[in-house]
Amino acid sequence: MLVLEKNALSEEIESLVNQFGKDRSALLQILQAIQRKHKHISDFAQQEVARMMDIHPVEVNSVISFYSFLYSEPKGRNIVRLCQTISCDMLGKEKIEEAVQRELGITFGQTTKDKRITLEYTNCLGMCDQGPAMLVNEKVYTKLDPETAINILNSIK
Amino acid sequence: MESIKTLNKKRSGPVLFSEYKQGEGVKKALEMGRENILFELKGSGLKGRGGAGFPTATKWMLSAASNSDKKFIVCNADEGEPGTFKDRVLLLEYPELVFEGMIIAGYTIGAKNGILYLRGEYEYMLKSLEDYLELLRKDNLLGINILGKKDFNFDINIRLGSGAYVCGEETALIESLEGYRGEPRNRPPYPVNTGYLGHPTVVNNVETLASVPHILIKGGDWFRKHGTDKSTGSKLFSVSGDCEKPGVYELSWGTSINELLELVEAKNTKAVQVGGASGTCLPKSQFHRVLGYEDVATGGSIMIFNESRNMLKVLKNFMKFFVEESCGQCTPCRIGNTKLLEAVEKIENDDFTFLYINNLKELGRTMQVASKCGLGQSSPNSFISILENFKDEIFGSKGKGRKNG
Numbered sequence: 348m349l350v351l352e353k354n355a356l357s358e359e360i361e362s363l364v365n366q367f368g369k370d371r372s373a374l375l376q377i378l379q380a381i382q383r384k385h386k387h388i389s390d391f392a393q394q395e396v397a398r399m400m401d402i403h404p405v406e407v408n409s410v411i412s413f414y415s416f417l418y419s420e421p422k423g424r425n426i427v428r429l430c431q432t433i434s435c436d437m438l439g440k441e442k443i444e445e446a447v448q449r450e451l452g453i454t455f456g457q458t459t460k461d462k463r464i465t466l467e468y469t470n471c472l473g474m475c476d477q478g479p480a481m482l483v484n485e486k487v488y489t490k491l492d493p494e495t496a497i498n499i500l501n502s503i504k
Numbered sequence: 505m506e507s508i509k510t511l512n513k514k515r516s517g518p519v520l521f522s523e524y525k526q527g528e529g530v531k532k533a534l535e536m537g538r539e540n541i542l543f544e545l546k547g548s549g550l551k552g553r554g555g556a557g558f559p560t561a562t563k564w565m566l567s568a569a570s571n572s573d574k575k576f577i578v579c580n581a582d583e584g585e586p587g588t589f590k591d592r593v594l595l596l597e598y599p600e601l602v603f604e605g606m607i608i609a610g611y612t613i614g615a616k617n618g619i620l621y622l623r624g625e626y627e628y629m630l631k632s633l634e635d636y637l638e639l640l641r642k643d644n645l646l647g648i649n650i651l652g653k654k655d656f657n658f659d660i661n662i663r664l665g666s667g668a669y670v671c672g673e674e675t676a677l678i679e680s681l682e683g684y685r686g687e688p689r690n691r692p693p694y695p696v697n698t699g700y701l702g703h704p705t706v707v708n709n710v711e712t713l714a715s716v717p718h719i720l721i722k723g724g725d726w727f728r729k730h731g732t733d734k735s736t737g738s739k740l741f742s743v744s745g746d747c748e749k750p751g752v753y754e755l756s757w758g759t760s761i762n763e764l765l766e767l768v769e770a771k772n773t774k775a776v777q778v779g780g781a782s783g784t785c786l787p788k789s790q791f792h793r794v795l796g797y798e799d800v801a802t803g804g805s806i807m808i809f810n811e812s813r814n815m816l817k818v819l820k821n822f823m824k825f826f827v828e829e830s831c832g833q834c835t836p837c838r839i840g841n842t843k844l845l846e847a848v849e850k851i852e853n854d855d856f857t858f859l860y861i862n863n864l865k866e867l868g869r870t871m872q873v874a875s876k877c878g879l880g881q882s883s884p885n886s887f888i889s890i891l892e893n894f895k896d897e898i899f900g901s902k903g904k905g906r907k908n909g
Binding site: 370371372373374375376378379382409410413414415416417431432433434436437469470471472473474475476477478482485486487 | 583584585586587588589591592623624625626627628630663664665666667668669680681682683684685686687701742743744745746750751752807809813818821822825828829831
């Protein structure tokens with residue numbers, strides 16, 4: 348990471364800490380904001396959060412490792428999460444799964460080479476009456492068939 | 505995608521989906537005063553709708569009685585149980601009920617702050633919910649001296665989860681709000697005394713809070729008319745799986761599984777999983793049983809499986825879910841779920857003895873008593889009920905659950 352980038356990130360975290368407060372109860376909100384923008388929370392970002400909130404970096408890391416929507420490793424620009432719960436499974440999740448993997452040339456858990464998309468599984472999205480469902484970043488798509496799923500993935504940058 | 509603005513309210517039902525005008529509930533509550541609210545609520549017999557079924561009036565009374573300068577109302581919108589989506593419908597189509605329930609709770613126990621803990625998967629609702637809160641502020645249903653009531657100040661903010669099923673457990677949810685890993689706490693102390701940041705906190709399910717305005721307007725006795733003696737009122741059921749009409753249904757407690765199946769036009773039904781992955785799986789012979797705290801208790805998830813489904817595959821899906829979502833804090837749940845999943849895989853590969861299976865059922869029963877929170881206490885339910893209720897399919901001579909079967 349360049350020094351300039353580091354400085355920019357530090358400034359950004361500082362403004363987040365100012366916005367949400369230095370109290371421990373603000374930690375998750377701050378991490379979510381970093382995650383939203385950078386798609387992961389780097390070691391440096393974790394250390395900066397810890398320093399500014401006056402807690403041990405291990406505490407920050409342990410919170411990140413607990414929540415499945417927070418990552419400490421770099422991910423793609425878009426995170427696509429396919430629901431793997433039984434209701435979506437019964438409505439044809441496997442077909443979507445196969446089509447998406449074939450189209451992108453990666454398997455679930457991987458990121459495309461151009462860093463455009465990371466594929467993940469997720470548990471129940473609360474769309475069991477309209478499955479199969481998937482989340483693209485925070486947006487939810489329902490009643491998917493392989494073709495619409497691919498079209499959605501092709502439309503994101 | 506659904507959004508608050510474009511949706512016409514076409515639903516109808518006995519309680520939650522009945523007529524309601526925004527602001528009515530709060531207005532009535534302020535006229536009634538704290539004691540009468542608690543009295544009406546107690547009379548209604550309303551119990552927690554998340555699944556555990558704790559009497560709501562008792563929870564409110566306990567925290568109303570606690571002495572503290574700060575109290576909190578938390579709305580648990582961390583709906584993560586597989587097959588549950590009723591809170592999605594309430595939050596998108598009936599936000600007024602949920603928020604007014606929170607305001608009334610705040611008034612009753614003397615809290616100034618409300619927090620809606622919205623699961624990370626529902627982040628797409630955040631904008632419309634925030635907009636709705638803004639409208640409530642404009643109408644003085646939130647803010648200072650609400651509806652002219654001197655010294656009644658209350659506001660709500662929304663906090664997001666980050667994809668952890670266990671945070672639906674109330675103490676784990678509080679840990680998460682406090683910026684920690686969402687690991688359940690030992691109870692007691694209960695949140696009604698020692699909750700968020702150590703202050704008395706009421707944590708209620710979305711559906712529980714949404715029932716409150718209706719109860720105050722129409723009365724506890726009216727609420728009691730629906731349902732049964734021990735399970736008063738109505739319940740939202742999230743129906744999915746093999747049926748013609750999946751979706752959210754509001755039905756009186758005491759409805760039988762058979763009646764429900766008919767309503768949603770399910771055919772050739774082999775099994776009904778009641779209460780999500782942590783619930784029980786009922787075979788045909790038990791479809792006469794009724795939904796309610798006295799018979800089949802549930803948070804509302806109903807998953808329907810027809811004759812073509814492989815129950816062992818269903819069970820494997822559930823056990824994988826619990827292995828992923830166990831927080832790992834206590835051993836019975838962390839190791840137990842892994843062992844149960846291993847057993848399902850062994851049955852699949854036809855590599856087991858009945859001694860081994862019986863030992864694992866015993867392990868399941870140990871988990872039910874030894875786990876720290878509801879997750880580990882209820883995760884063996886589907887393992888035990890599926891292996892017992894569908895043993896012919898899984899272990900019988902035609903066992904299609906097995907590879908070589």
